[in-house]
Amino acid sequence: MLNRKASAPRHVKGTVGRSLVITLTFFALLAAAVVIEKLPMWLLFIYLAVSVVTCLTYVVDKSAAQKNAQRISENTLHVLSLLGGWPGAMVAQQWLRHKTQKRAFRRVFWMTVLINLAALVSWAWA
Numbered sequence: 001m002l003n004r005k006a007s008a009p010r011h012v013k014g015t016v017g018r019s020l021v022i023t024l025t026f027f028a029l030l031a032a033a034v035v036i037e038k039l040p041m042w043l044l045f046i047y048l049a050v051s052v053v054t055c056l057t058y059v060v061d062k063s064a065a066q067k068n069a070q071r072i073s074e075n076t077l078h079v080l081s082l083l084g085g086w087p088g089a090m091v092a093q094q095w096l097r098h099k100t101q102k103r104a105f106r107r108v109f110w111m112t113v114l115i116n117l118a119a120l121v122s123w124a125w126a
Helices: 010-035 041-066 074-096 103-124
Strands: none
Touching: 010 041, 010 074, 041 074, 074 103
């Protein structure tokens, strides 16, 4: 008898891995900016906290979608991303396979990422 593991398709694993690499790279760069005193330490903790809250919000929304229950609005998800939760959102989207097919949602999501990063960079290098 063959030993077969139930696993996600290769492209799904790769996308989750890529999201984790991007997220970890971002947090490493953020930590480096804290070390060289370009950004305050509390900002690193804010990004971590908002990312965790955002990831958990995606978990709740995915569960609600599967149960046909009350959903979390897309605007709420976008505001959380804009406020710094985009690393958690990016990982959650790929890990849960949630909101990955809606092009309009993903377009706005990436705009929130760019706006957040632009604000962060302008603050760090001002």
